[in-house]
Amino acid sequence: MLSRALGDSHLAEDAVQEAYVIALERWPRDGVPSNALAWIVTTARNRALDVLRRRSRGDEKMALLARLESTQTQDEPDFDDVSVADDQLGLIFACTHPALGLEARIALTLRAVAGLTTEEIAHAFLVPLPTMSQRLVRAKQKIRANGISFAVPDAAHLRERLEAVCTTLYVMFNEGYAATTGDTRVRHDLCNESVRLARLLAELLPDQPEVHGLLALMLLTDARRNARVDENGDTLTLEEQDRKKWDRWLIAAGLAHLGRAAEFNDDGPYQIQAAIAAVHSRAKSFAKTNWRAILTLYDRLLELEPSPVVALNRAAARAMLHGFDIALAEVDAIASAQELDRYAVLHSTRAEMLRRIGKMPEAAQEYRRAIGLTENLAERRFLERRLESVLH
């Protein structure tokens, strides 16, 4: 209904979803309004108007705005019945079954749940069409041969299966977000699709805190999309980004979902990562970031997911709180395990710390290592610029 009025189904969907989040926050406190549906529709409409006002520049957006302002709000929204919701959820769980490889899971979810064509998926992953078709055929064959169920997993299996769903959607999101090669528009679609799917999941499983955590993490990360590269397409660090370019609306939506997750008092890796992103989102500037909160969150993340990659991120946060020399000692300890020797971020992090404490030749050496291990073109250009800066 709203999407018909807007002619923009994504915006309408987002607006309705946000209205529900607001409702979930307010209704328990203020009571459920007498006409709940009308409340949702009005709130969604206002949300959409806010977004359009902020985003509208051209005539096209103005026309959309005018159309929306004339919307009748008494239309009945159509609600999916329970069986349709369960069918959809079962399909998501089947497509993301951990018995399938991650690439197959992503492709299948995009095809079967998001409704993308095989061509679109092949394009998004920069693989030839026959390769993608083959990947889909094999995945479907594995589902058939193994009798992978299309039912929603029972309580005993939900956690394990949900982890697989979240991993699939998060990897899909990062594929899109980190994209710098190929058609970036298509890659951004991947980002949008994964956010849309996470929203759907949060709607179908509203009592799963990690699902809200995942969605919050995606929204808070996505909020920085327009700030993360400069006009040349070069990567900008959190410190260099123009925070005015962060999408406040996406941040608000992310924070709402994080708040929703927190109500369950059952934390998990996605919630903690979203909380870290939230601390950054709230900081007026890089210097004013609450690094102590970030460090505490990394401590918790390390408890939940003991991995050298998490330890490395924690060390980077520590640098801001305790100084680069202390953090460098921590990074060196992580590096000595050699597990991350071929991990570019280890070397770029070390390089950055060496640079900050003035050890330029060592920094240059580490930047070179990092460049050699980086395939992403924008990342490489970024590191090459840094290398230049320490050589002069």
Added chain:
Amino acid sequence: MQYMCLIYQPVDAPEMAPAEYQKLFEEYGAYTQAARESGKLVAGEPLQPISDATTVRVRNGKRTVTDGPFAETKEWLSGFYLFDCDTLDEVLDWAAKIPAARDGSIEVRPLMVIPGMRDGHPVAQ
């Protein structure tokens, strides 16, 4: 649908003390009993270690018999269970309860269904 659960154990697993071995033996007994009572178990047997394995192959009509397994492996096939379950999730629950899942791994493979054949014999369609 029938699923074969192939039990793989690390070659370099430490030698077990007799009491430990006895405990594991009893654990397998209880597991097999429970699986049988569920009505889902079709068959299941342990295998002698790879030191007792013999490999045979025929090349150009000539038969060669050699000692040991076909390839050097880090894991050896130590036994199997064959289940008849409705879904992969159901058989995975059984597979996860096999004691060897804790130090080795269980490979779950659905049996290939060949139309018109059952138990290796043609059947009326």
